[in-house]
Amino acid sequence: MDRRLFLQGLSASAVAAGVLPVTAAAAEAQERSEADVAKQIAASKDSSPVRIGIIGPGSRGKELVRNLLRVPGVKIAAAADVYEPRFAQLNELCGYEVAAHKDFRALIDRKDLDAIVVATPLGLHATQVLPALKSGRHVYGEKTMAYTVEEARAIREASGSKALYQVGHQYRYSPWIRAAIARVQAGEIGDVTHIAGYWFRNNDWRRPVPADDPGGKLEHLINWRLYNQWSLGLIAELGSHHMDIANWIFGANPTAAMGSGSICRYHDGRETDDNVQVVLSYPQGKRFIFTSTTDNAKMGDQLWVYGSKGSLNLTLEDATFFYEPAKVKRVATGVEKGVTTSASYQAGGEMPYRGPGKPVELKDPEDATTIAIRAFIHCVRTGDRPIADAEVGYGSALCVVQADKARRERREVEVPA
Template identity: 35%
Template sequence: MIRSSDYNRRKFLAQFSSVASLGAVSSWAPWAVQAALAAQSPAANDAVRIGVIGTGRRGRTLLLNLMQAKGCEVVALCDDYAPHLDQAAALMPKPVRRFADYRAMIDAGGLDAVVIATPLHWHARQTLDAFDAGLDVWCEKAMARTIGECRAMVEGAKRKGRVLQIGHQRLFSPTYLDAIQKVRSGAIGTVTQVRASWHRNTSWRVPVPAGSGLEERLNWRLYRKFSGGLMTELATHQIQVANWVFDSAPERVMGSGSICFWKDGRDVYDHVALIFEYSGGRKLVYTSHLNNRRYGAEEQIQGSKGTIEPALGRFYSEAAPPVPGLAKLAKDVANNARRPIPIGGRTWWPELPVTTPGEDLAWGEYDESMLQFEGFADAVRNRQPLPGHLREAYNSSVASLLGEQAMRSGKAKRWDSRMSFPA
């Protein structure tokens, strides 16, 4: 039986990797092209042995993706919090090795690569340790807690000749790929602004067993020593989209952050508003908070000829509606009537939001998380990282951390040469 997801997957891969599209797409999404070609290769079935470090909620989601991705075989699980490890093990179709210490898992051998989904402050250490053990790494975004650590991860991968891939699934999403294709083709004209937001109405706090002393371990996202909060856990995704649209990293960022609503002992902001400035004065205007979800997570790519809202899968043209007087003329002529043409009058109208429904972005549904892992497996097998991918991830992580610095200092922060992607 052919499932609709199989059909969509085949259709997408065939369309995306067709000769006609390869040339153009290779210039702005070479990682996705390589992943799409790899996913259709017979070698894709040669499994890469993977150990998953961190089996909390996100780690378990990744585990489910890995189990569906071609060429990925999860052979070990690791978490120092037993309930999470048990929950992950229960998802596996057959028993795998279990570890409470990631070092022990690495030292036990039998792995080609690790997938890291631990709290942010662990990413750099665990990545570098995996490299030292000769393993390749797929790491959840954001890359690391500090800009220096982000650099160290990239430099470590280069020095050791290892694959390092970061979890930015939008870089593989059919909808986002279509959005960027439209941007690159000029379909929405000159893009000067991306407006993005990630709004939730939740404390973002997970329950902690009473008296367990696990508050900081389980709610690590709420504490600065472990996480950049909204910036590293959410904004990185959308900064990555803006960087992709503008084909560069931001030059400067300014912002304001505050603990506005959830005054519950956390020390990361629950409300951030930032402006990331790109060359030529182009901007990403970003907000994220935790006390209203009306607009959810979305990006608005705003061009002179149209708007793309990839999260909603919508494309809007700036094309103006027909001139009423000329519509009347056309109708009159069709009816063989010659009547006065009302034109040349008022040209000023209130500038209210346009509420036309727009058009669907192409390619529809396909689980991009599978493709990113298939691309990773191919990179591990062939010792060839997905081209361009790590730079995109690095730039978005560094920009998110720079934004955090701007808010903490109350000063605009400039992207300087020390932050550039390591050569």
């Protein structure tokens, strides 16, 4: 059914109350029972062999391998990378020799793989994910799903029950985020209309490059995040996680994006901005606002979810609820503390309310990536559809690509369906 027709069919009051999700995809996601989710993310007794090939065992790729090796039955059977030192690093991590390929196509051509992990720079994702899916292998693809909307659409279309796609939005599996969002969707902080994301760091985002680098090739390979050919900058690398969570909470993808940014601090030849600002518009006037800087770490990485009855603070480690204080009754006119007041002024002021908040209590929550990877192997073994599936990846890719377009063109752009 058409998404907009579906929307019209929903009861407006139920949507406004946050009881029903606002897109067909969200409705479908909600229909998946919690029992199925629990089955995916729980440790399994199944240890049947699963052979994995990894394309791009760099920094994130090795982290994924570390987590894959924790799942009984998983073997890293092959790797592809254009940077030779990666193979020795991977062998050391695995404790055995992994078949090495310089060309990722040779890895995809192997007949002995059940699933392929793609953890290369963003500009390469579709080039590698698409043939991997078309070869009938399940794919764990790092975020952002793709560099263009067309590529993201093609990945969404190529994935299905025979070739599953799971995107690297591991926070979909994070126990404290799942618990907190379930409470928000149950109405704990009232109607949520605004979400603000901060991702602040105080470093130049550079990685060391070997001194012997003829033609600057290694600079581009290692510091790919700083160059437009491979990267959509801070919006993709950091913002995509927040945008995915905003889509999740609002139960919809945005309809429009505004963006800006500049190179303010690091005039070192980079092409991607060192600070960015994004506003995403959602149905019913809801908004997500993202800001990222690289020369001040005060805010760290945090999301604020603002509802009519309270707020939720989400970080990489925890979730905390704050509740709106009781509304102060406005005095029409009178004298307070020697000042004549009117309806628009009260001596109480508009100070932020502070206090410890109420943390979401969980006993020993596991790392989100550990769960996401275990869930992926569960899906490979059972054919279950991943929680962070192609629809999830597509939604956040839409946000990233269109917000970046808005940043470059300095105007509001439409986000297609």
